[in-house]
Each structure stands twice: as C-alpha cells, then as structure tokens.
Amino acid sequence: MAQALRFRQAPSPLKASCHQCSLSNLCLPLAVQDNDLDRLEDIVQQGRIYNRGEHIFDQSTQFRSCFAVKSGSIKTSIITESGEEQVTGFFMPGEIVGLDSMSSEAYACTAKALERTSVCEFPVEKLEELTGKLPDLQHHMYRLMSQEIQNSHQLAMLLSKNTAEERIASLLLSLSSRFQRRRMSPTNFSLPMARNDIANFLGLAVETVSRVFTRFQNQGIIRARGREVELLDVEALQLVTREFSRQGCQQ
Amino acid sequence: MAQALRFRQAPSPLKASCHQCSLSNLCLPLAVQDNDLDRLEDIVQQGRIYNRGEHIFDQSTQFRSCFAVKSGSIKTSIITESGEEQVTGFFMPGEIVGLDSMSSEAYACTAKALERTSVCEFPVEKLEELTGKLPDLQHHMYRLMSQEIQNSHQLAMLLSKNTAEERIASLLLSLSSRFQRRRMSPTNFSLPMARNDIANFLGLAVETVSRVFTRFQNQGIIRARGREVELLDVEALQLVTREFSRQGCQQ
DNA sequence: CGTCCAAATTGATGCAAGTCAAATGGGTAC
DNA sequence: GTACCCATTTGACTTGCATCAATTTGGACG
Numbered sequence: 001m002a003q004a005l006r007f008r009q010a011p012s013p014l015k016a017s018c019h020q021c022s023l024s025n026l027c028l029p030l031a032v033q034d035n036d037l038d039r040l041e042d043i044v045q046q047g048r049i050y051n052r053g054e055h056i057f058d059q060s061t062q063f064r065s066c067f068a069v070k071s072g073s074i075k076t077s078i079i080t081e082s083g084e085e086q087v088t089g090f091f092m093p094g095e096i097v098g099l100d101s102m103s104s105e106a107y108a109c110t111a112k113a114l115e116r117t118s119v120c121e122f123p124v125e126k127l128e129e130l131t132g133k134l135p136d137l138q139h140h141m142y143r144l145m146s147q148e149i150q151n152s153h154q155l156a157m158l159l160s161k162n163t164a165e166e167r168i169a170s171l172l173l174s175l176s177s178r179f180q181r182r183r184m185s186p187t188n189f190s191l192p193m194a195r196n197d198i199a200n201f202l203g204l205a206v207e208t209v210s211r212v213f214t215r216f217q218n219q220g221i222i223r224a225r226g227r228e229v230e231l232l233d234v235e236a237l238q239l240v241t242r243e244f245s246r247q248g249c250q251q
Numbered sequence: 252m253a254q255a256l257r258f259r260q261a262p263s264p265l266k267a268s269c270h271q272c273s274l275s276n277l278c279l280p281l282a283v284q285d286n287d288l289d290r291l292e293d294i295v296q297q298g299r300i301y302n303r304g305e306h307i308f309d310q311s312t313q314f315r316s317c318f319a320v321k322s323g324s325i326k327t328s329i330i331t332e333s334g335e336e337q338v339t340g341f342f343m344p345g346e347i348v349g350l351d352s353m354s355s356e357a358y359a360c361t362a363k364a365l366e367r368t369s370v371c372e373f374p375v376e377k378l379e380e381l382t383g384k385l386p387d388l389q390h391h392m393y394r395l396m397s398q399e400i401q402n403s404h405q406l407a408m409l410l411s412k413n414t415a416e417e418r419i420a421s422l423l424l425s426l427s428s429r430f431q432r433r434r435m436s437p438t439n440f441s442l443p444m445a446r447n448d449i450a451n452f453l454g455l456a457v458e459t460v461s462r463v464f465t466r467f468q469n470q471g472i473i474r475a476r477g478r479e480v481e482l483l484d485v486e487a488l489q490l491v492t493r494e495f496s497r498q499g500c501q502q
Numbered sequence: 503c504g505t506c507c508a509a510a511t512t513g514a515t516g517c518a519a520g521t522c523a524a525a526t527g528g529g530t531a532c
Numbered sequence: 533g534t535a536c537c538c539a540t541t542t543g544a545c546t547t548g549c550a551t552c553a554a555t556t557t558g559g560a561c562g
Binding site: 078084086088099100101102103104108109128129131132133135138139141142143144145146147148149150152153154155156157159160161202203 | 329335337339350351352353354355359360379380382383384386389390392393394395396397398399400401403404405406407408410411412451453454
C-alpha cells in the first residue's frame with residue numbers, strides 16, 4: 001500500500017507539474033506567466049514524502065535548495081550548540097521554506113515535518129539563474145523574502161511587547177486566515193503543531209499555553225480538544241490582540 | 252562651514268561615486284565586478300544629509316528606494332496604529348536599509364537618523380532591473396535579505412529565551428564587531444542610540460537597561476559614561492551571552 | 503553662566519509568567 | 533484489550549523584570 005502510494009505520487013520522480021498543481025495561485029507559479037511556467041517546471045523537482053517528525057533538512061546540511069510545501073506542514077527552528085531550540089516559523093501548503101538560508105553554506109535552520117508532508121524542491125543555483133531571466137519571478141522572490149523579514153519583525157514585536165494571551169490570540173488568528181486562504185474553514189481546524197511548539201515559538205512555557213487555552217475556552221472564545229480547535233468568537237480574539245494597543249491609545 | 256561641507260559632499264547631487272567610496276568593500280559594490288561598477292553608479296543617487304532625529308522615510312511614505320548608510324547611523328522601527336514602537340534594527344555605514352519593504356506599497360518601517368547621517372539611494376525599480384542583468388548583484392541581494400531574516404530570527408531568540416543581562420551583552424558584542432569591521436576600535440566606542448532605543452529593541456524597560464549597565468560596570472566588565480562605552484573584559488561579556496547555553500549543556 | 507527640559511539613574515513594590523510537581527488523557531504497539 | 537509513554541492539563545510557589553516615583557545628570561540655548 002505504501003509502495004503503491006509512492007508510485008502514484010511520483011511517476012516521474014524528478015519533475016513536478018506546476019500546471020496541474022492546485023497551489024499555483026499561492027506558490028512560485030503565482031508570479032510566472034503561463035507561457036513561462038514550463039521553465040519553472042524544468043527546474044522544480046518533486047520532493048519525497050516525509051512522515052511526521054522527519055527532517056527535510058537541518059543545520060548540518062549543505063544548503064542547496066528551497067522547498068515549497070505541497071501538502072502537510074513544516075516547522076522551522078534554530079538549534080543552538082547547546083541543543084536549545086527556537087521555533088522560527090510554521091509553513092503551510094504553498095509557502096516557501098529555506099529563504100533564510102540563502103546567505104550561508106549550510107541551512108540556517110532545521111525543517112521538520114509536523115505531519116505527513118510532501119514538498120517541491122527548487123535548487124537555488126537554477127532558481128537564481130531563472131530569476132535572472134524572469135523579472136516577475138525575481139520580483140516575487142524579493143517580495144517573499146521581504147515578507148519573511150516583516151513576519152519576523154512582527155514576531156519580535158509580539159515577543160517583546162505582548163502578554164501570553166495576546167500572543168496566542170495572534171497565532172490563532174494568523175492560522176485562521178492562512179487556512180481560509182487555502183479554502184479551509186477559518187474557524188474550525190486542527191492545529192498542525194504541538195503545544196510545545198506553540199510555546200517555544202511564542203516564547204512561553206507549555207504550561208502557560210495550556211492555561212491560556214483553557215481560559216479562552218472558559219470565556220467561550222474558543223473550543224479546544226487536543227489539536228482540534230474551533231474559534232467561537234473571532235471578534236473577541238481580535239479584541240484580545242488589540243487590547244494592548246488600545247490601552248496605549250487611551251493614555 | 253556647514254555650507255562648504257555640503258558642497259564638498261555633493262558636487263553633483265544626483266550621482267554618487269562608488270569607485271571612490273571607502274565603503275565599497277561593505278556595501279553593494281562588494282558584489283559588483285570593477286567593470287560593472289559604472290552601471291551601479293548609474294542608478295545610485297547621492298542622498299541628502301539628515302540631522303539627528305530626521306526621518307529618512309516612514310510608514311506613510313510610498314516605497315521607492317532602498318538606502319545605504321554612508322556615514323552616521325539609522326534606527327528602524329515599526330510603529331503600530333496606537334503609536335506603540337518596536338525598534339527593529341540599527342544600521343551602520345555600508346548597511347542597507349529598506350529591504351523589509353520590498354513586498355509592500357509603503358515602507359514597512361520608519362527609518363530615523365540617530366546622528367548626522369548621509370545615505371545613498373537605490374531606486375528599487377532600477378535596482379531590480381540591474382540585478383536581473385548582474386547575477387552576482389542579484390545573488391548579493393538574496394544574501395543580504397536572507398541575512399536580515401537570520402538577524403531577525405536571532406533577535407526573536409534573544410527576546411524569548413534570554414535574560415536582560417544576556418540581551419545587553421549580545422548587543423554590545425554585536426556593536427563591537429560591527430565597529431571593528433569598519434576599522435574602528437572594537438572596545439572603545441560611542442553608542443549611536445539612546446538607552447530608550449536599546450531598551451525598546453531588546454524588549455526591556457529603560458530602567459532595566461540602566462541597571463544592567465551599572466551592574467556590568469561594578470563587575471569591571473565595561474566602563475560606561477553616557478553613550479561612551481569601553482569594553483574592559485570582552486571574554487566576560489561573551490561568557491554572559493553563553494551562560495544560558497552552557498546551563499543547557501550541563502543538564 | 504545659569505535655565506530648562508529630556509535622558510539617565512536609583513530605589514521600592516507588584517505581578518505575569520516561569521518553574522516544580524503531580525494528575526490526567528490520548529495514542530500506539532503488542 | 534491493556535500496558536506504556538508522551539502530551540497536556542492543573543495546582544502551588546517563586547522570581548525577574550515592569551512599574552511607579554523620585555533624583556540626578558547633561559546638553560541646548562538664550
């Protein structure tokens with residue numbers, strides 16, 4: 001069965017079909033004219049399927065490619081010499097992993113599959129060559145990287161200025177809108193990551209994350225059982241994220 | 252005197268000379284072959300001089316250019332609707348400001364001169380056109396942006412995992428090595444930013460920054476009077492930043 | 503040279519979130 | 533089904549840093 005699946009997914013293991021991919025409105029093809037799509041397909045490699053917990057790459061791997069999430073989800077984290085971990089992001093289908101490594105010989109972070117996950121691989125050497133020829137694609141790469149800087153600044157802001165409740169509300173809303181953009185329910189989804197990962201990402205202790213979840217639940221803002229989450233009152237959540245700012249206003 | 256200076260700095264106000272610039276081993280020219288340097292000069296504009304506190308751009312400005320610091324220094328920060336500020340970075344001569352805005356119509360942050368500061372301006376439209384023709388320059392842009400993502404991740408890590416002392420030690424060491432790369436003393440320099448900016452950047456209260464400075468001083472690690480700082484014991488500082496990790500090791 | 507205001511320092515107190523400890527739940531393999 | 537392990541939750545206690553308040557310092561300017 002597993003073998004059959006593998007055959008079905010990768011009839012020609014080295015080439016992916018962007019034309020037929022349902023993510024072409026999110027992923028790199030978004031920036032490529034239809035008649036140039038072949039050139040992108042030429043350099044994309046259909047990556048293999050990773051089971052939950054498997055590494056797509058880690059900080060000891062030589063940097064060679066960026067990856068687009070095709071299905072499933074990925075968490076990236078920096079791991080210090082002493083084994084200390086800092087989760088730097090969660091990636092959903094259509095999002096690109098590895099942009100932070102383009103200045104280094106080795107990957108700048110470790111990427112781990114949070115569930116059964118498939119990816120497409122873009123060898124950077126070929127990708128750079130192609131972006132040199134396709135201005136729109138180059139522009140899109142700049143956009144993506146710039147967006148990632150902004151995201152990271154937002155995270156820094158969250159970490160340095162916001163309370164535990166505000167951080168968690170922000171994360172839930174971010175996930176919600178990202179699910180929505182992928183045509184999934186924005187109010188009813190299953191968290192791809194463990195409480196531990198949430199805690200690490202948001203600079204909190206696991207216990208605090210757990211407590212905030214139950215607090216939100218008692219207030220009727222969300223319903224959570226394990227990884228299944230239902231947002232019962234999105235406005236209330238938005239209010240939580242803004243509460244901090246509103247106080248600033250009143251002063 | 253001020254006028255004479257202005258004339259000397261900008262004989263032809265629209266064109267900068269990368270050939271003669273002392274920062275050519277730090278800034279964008281770093282990635283450009285000598286015989287292509289003219290093409291970079293063609294698109295660079297000599298920016299004006301900003302006094303301390305003046306804005307180079309802010310979040311209401313339409314995004315048009317990236318800027319290289321020529322002399323002086325710049326701080327960038329995000330300002331929320333409610334006026335809350337988060338400092339996202341400090342920039343020294345040769346460093347590029349504005350890379351986080353390449354995905355947006357308006358600048359993603361506000362850039363303010365921390366002292367008398369001059370800049371070179373790179374209009375993005377022309378810059379993108381040029382990077383399409385010069386693969387090395389394109390590669391360098393990817394490197395710069397990727398480096399900025401990494402820096403921001405490091406900041407997030409600092410904010411979420413490290414104590415006040417560790418954060419401040421890290422900042423001092425970062426400044427030290429950046430001064431050194433610019434052929435200035437790595438142990439004896441003047442902070443371009445106020446305590447307030449340091450506090451905001453590191454997610455601390457001003458009072459905490461002040462206390463840590465005096466603590467370091469009492470321990471004989473640094474000497475600080477106002478913005479003048481002398482690092483008396485660099486190894487001790489490095490030890491402070493690593494203390495956290497070392498504890499992780501012992502477990 | 504004194505005046506004024508912002509920046510920096512120092513001290514006292516409170517709280518949000520971390521830490522430690524223990525109980526509960528849920529998933530997986532045998 | 534049941535045993536095991538890891539993830540999650542809950543409770544009790546501790547603490548680093550924020551906050552509030554009061555000086556002190558220092559630079560800009562008339």
